[in-house]
Amino acid sequence: MDPFEYYKANREKFLAGLKEWLKIPSISTLPEHKSDVRRAAEVVAEEFRAMGLDKAELIEGAAGQNPLVYGEWTGAAGQPTLLLYGHYDVQPPAPLEEWLSPPFEPTVRGEDLFARGASDDKGQTYILLKAVEGFLQATGRLPINIKFLIEGEEEVGGAHIEQYLATRPPQLQCDAALVCDTEMFAPELPTLTTGLRGLVYTEIEARGAAQDLHSGLYGGAAPNPIQALAEILAALKRSDGRILIPGFYRRVQRPSRAELDAWKRLPFNERTFLRKEIGSSALVGEKGYSVLERLWARPTLEVHGIAGGFTGEGAKTVIPAVARAKVSMRLVPDMRPTEVIRQFRSAVKRLTPPGIRTTVRVLSAAPASLVKTDNRFIEAAAEALAQVFGQKTVYIRAGGSIPVVGLFQKHLGVPTVMMGFGLPDDRLHSPNEKFHLPNFYRGIEAVGRYFSLLAGR
């Protein structure tokens, strides 16, 4: 039997299997769901065994860490080896009352499957499982070698996978990684994500007086740490979005003319984006750059949260002793996190007004990543997608960060192919998350074709 016929013949079985898996509330951010998280991992290991992998095991981490699920089939001597990544943990479903059907009772309405994790990332991970299953069940072999690494701490930023990758385990040797956790740029438009921004995430603490003071008695002589933070934040970035940290842009390069031209041809409408996705009165950002370039290829500085003093109902005339802000910078390729951290610390120090002490704590740091499109793993992926969707594959970047992509580069020395089948309106992390079922089936077929196209390259 042909694996592609197997895919077609088993659609209902695939959907039923995915639904069963989605019923498990594997919410990694909520401790009370610890056993559900483990159960979701065990389902993956059982699937591995059932489909006929050579190896299927849970890799345990330190106490409290969720297991990695590892599986491999390496019977294609002389062929490339692909590492397949996904995650089995999901976001919490709150607010529950906004779901049209319960988040852990997967429900099909029209062509969509609604459930927490439907798209992010159980549905997309299941594509990888079923693509491999098709070959092994229909033909007893795969055209290339594959290794699965499915994690359970993606939504919680857990350290297990990084700690494991840092040991550079020999069994993870491979030529490239395939991550199935991104989106298509638009419905029907086959998409490969070739670049991600990096991230340096910090917390600034500003301290003034030794204790909270009454603004009547001390206002005019006592330093105010909220005011100091406001001054620092306003001086770090111009209101048009230009970041004022000395040296910050030194290594920033514009994308190639060809890449920028390709972005211009994408179906993107600035007014629709403003109205439907942002909903504010105007877009902001640096002059001279398109919206997509600002989102994908320009570094940014954003305040994510700020807290200090009295914020309850009514009026309290306090000058607080302390205020804090969470500030991150998105990095583009070539920017070095350690250098950016140094520049940021020194800028904050220089901007700190008299009477105030500031401290900067770095919570996370990861560089940007960028894959060249003339890489054979990208070329084959583009071809596979084009065959299945009947359109030329587009290359986009993403403004966010997928830390594991940087880790694969750093610890395994391999590039990552980001082939995603989510849609922009899948409502990841929100009520009524869904997965477009035609993309589920086409995804399985595309990954299968990818395996075939990679053989012999």
Add this chain to the structure above:
Amino acid sequence: MDPFEYYKANREKFLAGLKEWLKIPSISTLPEHKSDVRRAAEVVAEEFRAMGLDKAELIEGAAGQNPLVYGEWTGAAGQPTLLLYGHYDVQPPAPLEEWLSPPFEPTVRGEDLFARGASDDKGQTYILLKAVEGFLQATGRLPINIKFLIEGEEEVGGAHIEQYLATRPPQLQCDAALVCDTEMFAPELPTLTTGLRGLVYTEIEARGAAQDLHSGLYGGAAPNPIQALAEILAALKRSDGRILIPGFYRRVQRPSRAELDAWKRLPFNERTFLRKEIGSSALVGEKGYSVLERLWARPTLEVHGIAGGFTGEGAKTVIPAVARAKVSMRLVPDMRPTEVIRQFRSAVKRLTPPGIRTTVRVLSAAPASLVKTDNRFIEAAAEALAQVFGQKTVYIRAGGSIPVVGLFQKHLGVPTVMMGFGLPDDRLHSPNEKFHLPNFYRGIEAVGRYFSLLAGR
């Protein structure tokens, strides 16, 4: 019998009476103490009846409001009428574990009486009660006419007293008010407070996108309301304290040469103030003005609280939809709250960056107040204090606001004499609040002498 002999002979009885009153936890900010608050009011009314006033009654307000306690003795035809103000409600005692003796078990250690409300304001209010009692009990009459108005919502900013004063009740007709709720500038230094700053308290809300956004997906194009607030706050005030709102200083006048010279002679040490009261690395504020002038006679702008976005542990990459800040301005004499509010609103509007909507809500507004020192009520008060303390009375201002002083001016058309017997280290609103007992007894005597000196002026 002479009233001043009565004062001396009854010190122990006065202290015992005050202690009984202090045992009642009349905490107006905590609803579970509603009946204690009322009991504290009833004690005042009972004292009024026992000392022999002509009139003693509770004035009830709207449902849930705490009663005003009114009392009067008006048998001194042709003599001035003084309105005596104090409050019977107290602040909550938390944190309880820091009290050396329980807050509602009044305890004498050395020359100090420790209890919540000992100084603010039950102890000082009791001075007014006992000063009147001395005359009525010893001589059956007072040298002037007096009217008591003791409130129970001072610590909670309640509206009852303002609503009552706004009706301009005929029984409140008087020539001046005496407020016993302030401090002496230093131990042994008889002090009259002649000026208070006014206050305009606002909340600024900034809104950007219609909902929280992911900074990876939208950072670089979406407006950030925290950043906008930071820009607005930084642009409202220079880091040296100069307020940049157009027209803001138009009506600000410097105090007279004589008043400024008198402040220079006060026992004030900038280094001690910085080290003991503020505890930061430096003082801030406008160049060219002394610390006391900055605190008492210069307008200020302070942020009291700010909130927006994610402020928990760890990192969340959100661009929040909304952020809020509480911002107040302290006003000096001649500045008009309505004008300042207009200037502030228009400055915030002008400083609001593209993509952001701001709204300004005014939570309270009151002008500054200033009493001329050549007023006969002030002159007599200064003389009474000097006689009792054996030193020349100093005139100071205070940087805070006592709203009732402005209300007496506005609704009754009378000036207020602020004669206070608290000390700077009385720890108002903090654990281990105390009242210096020698000041309690000297306060009673000083108020008694004040009555005598006012007669015939």
